[in-house]
Amino acid sequence: MRxxxxxxxxxGMIAAAAAYWAAADRISVSLLADAVGADGxxxxxxxxLAVLGALLIVATRIKAAPAEPRTPxxxxxxxxxxxxxxxxxxxxxYALLLPVLGYPLALALLxxxxxxxxxxxxxxxxxxxxxxxxxxxxxxxxxxxGILMPLGAWVPGS
Amino acid sequence: MDTILSVVxxxxxxxxxLAALAGVIWGILGGAMPGLSPSVAMALxxxxxxxxxxxxxxxxxxxxxxxxxxGGSIPAILIKTPGTNAxxxxxxxxxxxxxxxRAGEALGISLMAxxxxxxxxxxxLVLATEPMAAVALAFTPPAYCALGILGLSVIASLSGRSLLxxxxxxxxGLMIATVGTDPVSGVSRFTFGSPDLLSGIRPILxxxxxxxxxxxxxQISAPAWDxxxxxxxxxxxxxxxxxxxLWKSQVIGCVIGTFEGLTPGGGGSIAAFISxxxxxxxxxxxxxFGKGSVEGVAAPECANNVVTATALIPMLSLGIxxxxxxxxxxxxxxxxxxxxxxxxxxxxxxxxxxxxxxLFAANVLMVLVGLVILTPCIWLVNRPKPYLIAFIxxxxxxxxxxxxxxxxxxxxxxxxxxxxxxxxxxGMPVLPLVLGAVLGFMVxxxxxxxLVLARGDHSxxxxxxxxxxxxxxxxxxxxxxxxxxYLKPRxxxx
Numbered sequence: 300m301r302x303x304x305x306x307x308x309x310x311g312m313i314a315a316a317a318a319y320w321a322a323a324d325r326i327s328v329s330l331l332a333d334a335v336g337a338d339g340x341x342x343x344x345x346x347x348l349a350v351l352g353a354l355l356i357v358a359t360r361i362k363a364a365p366a367e368p369r370t371p372x373x374x375x376x377x378x379x380x381x382x383x384x385x386x387x388x389x390x391x392x393y394a395l396l397l398p399v400l401g402y403p404l405a406l407a408l409l410x411x412x413x414x415x416x417x418x419x420x421x422x423x424x425x426x427x428x429x430x431x432x433x434x435x436x437x438x439x440x441x442x443x444x445g446i447l448m449p450l451g452a453w454v455p456g457s
Numbered sequence: 458m459d460t461i462l463s464v465v466x467x468x469x470x471x472x473x474x475l476a477a478l479a480g481v482i483w484g485i486l487g488g489a490m491p492g493l494s495p496s497v498a499m500a501l502x503x504x505x506x507x508x509x510x511x512x513x514x515x516x517x518x519x520x521x522x523x524x525x526x527x528g529g530s531i532p533a534i535l536i537k538t539p540g541t542n543a544x545x546x547x548x549x550x551x552x553x554x555x556x557x558x559r560a561g562e563a564l565g566i567s568l569m570a571x572x573x574x575x576x577x578x579x580x581x582l583v584l585a586t587e588p589m590a591a592v593a594l595a596f597t598p599p600a601y602c603a604l605g606i607l608g609l610s611v612i613a614s615l616s617g618r619s620l621l622x623x624x625x626x627x628x629x630g631l632m633i634a635t636v637g638t639d640p641v642s643g644v645s646r647f648t649f650g651s652p653d654l655l656s657g658i659r660p661i662l663x664x665x666x667x668x669x670x671x672x673x674x675x676q677i678s679a680p681a682w683d684x685x686x687x688x689x690x691x692x693x694x695x696x697x698x699x700x701x702x703l704w705k706s707q708v709i710g711c712v713i714g715t716f717e718g719l720t721p722g723g724g725g726s727i728a729a730f731i732s733x734x735x736x737x738x739x740x741x742x743x744x745x746f747g748k749g750s751v752e753g754v755a756a757p758e759c760a761n762n763v764v765t766a767t768a769l770i771p772m773l774s775l776g777i778x779x780x781x782x783x784x785x786x787x788x789x790x791x792x793x794x795x796x797x798x799x800x801x802x803x804x805x806x807x808x809x810x811x812x813x814x815x816l817f818a819a820n821v822l823m824v825l826v827g828l829v830i831l832t833p834c835i836w837l838v839n840r841p842k843p844y845l846i847a848f849i850x851x852x853x854x855x856x857x858x859x860x861x862x863x864x865x866x867x868x869x870x871x872x873x874x875x876x877x878x879x880x881x882x883x884g885m886p887v888l889p890l891v892l893g894a895v896l897g898f899m900v901x902x903x904x905x906x907x908l909v910l911a912r913g914d915h916s917x918x919x920x921x922x923x924x925x926x927x928x929x930x931x932x933x934x935x936x937x938x939x940x941x942x943y944l945k946p947r948x949x950x951x
Contacts, residue, residue: 304883307883308622308885322647326639326644326646329642331642331643333908334908334913335904337646340635340904341647344635347628348629351624352625354621355622382678383678383878387875394864406851406854406855409850410847413843413846413847416677417677417847436851440855444859446859447862448859
């Protein structure tokens, strides 16, 4: 029998619990530590997560599932995941480029890029809207609120 | 009576009224921007208050708090993105109403429920500050821990069809709350060497990621939104018959908001979630909750606006800020050389009563400004979807970065967006995770402090009467929710 999504989730949670326990086990012990310790509650949570993950798998089996066969991902669903991954890639690129390009330019690129990715037509007005967006947000945060938004490595003295 | 007369005498005029207006406008705009919490919106204004009259300065800060709680509901309803932590519960039914072309109705209910809650909370603040000081003093670490557990018990009702998945999400939220400096020993946990994570992962980042980023990741491949019907989305204040339907949920919001506001650490988020849950429990149409219930909007909005006033009670009476926003307001007091606490009423009563008057004005102004500012907000819904997505993402990444000028915060939000997307894929509810992240620190720190006090004896949680009462309430709430969701015999037509 092929595993269901709940099986995958249950196994994933057990794996996550193990990793979390291992990370908790590496927490240093302080002289100020109480009886529970800095790792006490995290380890309790790790156990709880593992138990719940196991229970989820068991519950899925008990529900027995000829009535609920695993439904394979349709092409449409897969396309949706790919498009979501693409948008995430754009956001990650923004985070990476922010210190290099600076806030106004990186934001203008994010606005323009994500609008095109979402289906907007590439035309001069798009570039104008994106540029005005980047500039407007920068004016609001940097000039209006006085927050230090990066101008980028290419701006002298920034 | 003397207190009430003092407040009437201190109703604001001139600069204080202008400060209240500016505070409300900034609060609504700040609250409507995902990533800018009320406390952040207040903190951004804090430096501006140095040269101001103390009453005007504190009124402005408190007005931001009032405005932000309403402002947070605007993106919650229109774009399923709570602008503030406390608006997360509003998202559930507010967005569903918007999808049904009833955004204007939902926003009108949110505005007026917030006004009712704000005025009720103000009445409680005026009447209860000094008497409640004694009650708040009785809160011990076991009681705080029990309070957090009571908040977590709501998970059972928020889990939808799978209690197990809801519990898993709750545990994941509690795990997120363990990141940062250990509350007792001070050692770092799960920071992976990043100094930015030493102060932990703020719940607002979790929420912005789970709600806003996840929604955009999903929307990018979803069909275009229906154009909102202008007639349907025009601001629609509740009719008399609607008020009759909403009274019960508002009473619930007022009671729970008062209780949570009075309780240091309670806050608008817990109040909103518990109120939502209780409103569903007591509703004559519980089946509408989650599918666009007007009561599901009124109860949390009423509750979180009650909290804007009642959260100030422990701060004013004891100097203990019960929430982040109250802490910022406390900072405003300190800037002007005023120390909140019992002596404040002796040393600067005019400031306290002036603040009460300022809050009254802020609530009235919230309605007036809200009537005007909603139209442009509703206009937003009809913009082309690709541009809307692009600008929502711009607001999110800008607001998140501006909060602490931290790239780590940005990565946390993006990471939570992916987590939220995955949770949707496996059918796991996200609200329990949010609750866990919000309450985790309070539960753990007070659990451990209690055990330190009791030398490891867990019976301290049963010996403390407040703790015992809260724990009994938590068990009863969980048991009832489980019974209602899984064991209650269904009627044939259900």
